[in-house]
Amino acid sequence: MKIALIGYGKMGRTIEKIALSRGHQIVAKIDPVNGEDFTSPSLKEADVAIEFTRPETAFINYLECFRLNLPVVSGTTGWLERMDEIKALCEKGHTFFYASNFSIGMNLFFEINKRLAQLMNSQPQYEVSMTEVHHIHKLDAPSGTAITLAEGILENLSRKKYWELDKPSTGDVIGIKAVREGEVPGTHIINYISDVDEITIEHKVTSRDGLAFGAVLAAEFAISRKGFLTMSDMLKF
Ligand SMILES: NC(=O)c1ccc[n+]([C@@H]2O[C@H](COP(=O)([O-])OP(=O)(O)OC[C@H]3O[C@@H](n4cnc5c(N)ncnc54)[C@H](O)[C@@H]3O)[C@@H](O)[C@H]2O)c1
Numbered sequence: 001m002k003i004a005l006i007g008y009g010k011m012g013r014t015i016e017k018i019a020l021s022r023g024h025q026i027v028a029k030i031d032p033v034n035g036e037d038f039t040s041p042s043l044k045e046a047d048v049a050i051e052f053t054r055p056e057t058a059f060i061n062y063l064e065c066f067r068l069n070l071p072v073v074s075g076t077t078g079w080l081e082r083m084d085e086i087k088a089l090c091e092k093g094h095t096f097f098y099a100s101n102f103s104i105g106m107n108l109f110f111e112i113n114k115r116l117a118q119l120m121n122s123q124p125q126y127e128v129s130m131t132e133v134h135h136i137h138k139l140d141a142p143s144g145t146a147i148t149l150a151e152g153i154l155e156n157l158s159r160k161k162y163w164e165l166d167k168p169s170t171g172d173v174i175g176i177k178a179v180r181e182g183e184v185p186g187t188h189i190i191n192y193i194s195d196v197d198e199i200t201i202e203h204k205v206t207s208r209d210g211l212a213f214g215a216v217l218a219a220e221f222a223i224s225r226k227g228f229l230t231m232s233d234m235l236k237f
């Protein structure tokens with residue numbers, strides 16, 4: 001598979017390493033820091049684009065890839081208010097694979113989170129809250145993953161209706177605390193607290209290799225498919 005990397009930062013570089021180890025080729029590295037942009041002729045060779053950039057540039061990058069008829073795999077967070085426009089373009093024949101978190105472990109954790117929320121419907125004595133911890137360079141808060149986790153709770157725990165950033169959990173609100181410290185690659189903690197005990201589930205990224213591996217698998221999956229794709233389509237759980 002010939003891959004165009006859109007964004008050659010922490011994730012782009014890790015994806016390059018994993019893709020090469022799986023026998024793929026990197027034919028373009030589109031990043032202002034790398035001096036290569038969408039006019040690059042090498043983009044014509046690509047089978048797929050993998051996009052990890054910044055919230056404010058992601059949507060424009062997707063349109064550039066679609067203009068070149070490239071399927072896109074993206075994990076960029078913080079732009080999701082435009083997701084309906086992307087889904088509409090997918091209905092017209094484009095391919096877009098999105099995940100707020102490409103780690104296989106986190107996608108297992110998404111399922112555990114939903115099941116735990118379901119069980120808590122009959123246990124009103126527990127209050128739920130979430131904490132996410134990331135490196136100090138992260139531009140968006142809460143993380144895309146924390147939003148997916150909160151949505152998983154809201155869909156399954158009837159007493160909760162909204163999430164709010166940096167507010168305590170109370171009534172129908174799930175409070176999400178976003179912590180930025182050091183070079184933490186990504187930790188998500190969900191707490192259910194009663195007067196007598198506490199249940200905590202936690203997922204901690206210890207290497208970006210896991211995130212990059214999921215993105216490369218997604219590209220392998222996407223090149224032979226059309227439309228809007230997610231990790232649930234690929235992992236089938
Ligand atoms: N879904 C996931 O599994 C997952 C995992 C890690 C990071 N992320 C998200 O991916 C994004 C990137 O993360 P990162 O850690 O690689 O960030 P990073 O800051 O290390 O890299 C981003 C790169 O994008 C480049 N860039 C900026 N504008 C650009 C443009 N217009 N075109 C092309 N490149 C451009 C920057 O120069 C930089 O090299 C963030 O939104 C982050 O939240 C998602």
Ligand SMILES: O=C(O)C1=N[C@H](C(=O)O)CCC1
Pocket residue numbers: 077100101134138142143144145146185186
């Ligand atoms: O490092 C980041 O930035 C990450 N972003 C994603 C998010 O916002 O959930 C995934 C984890 C790492």
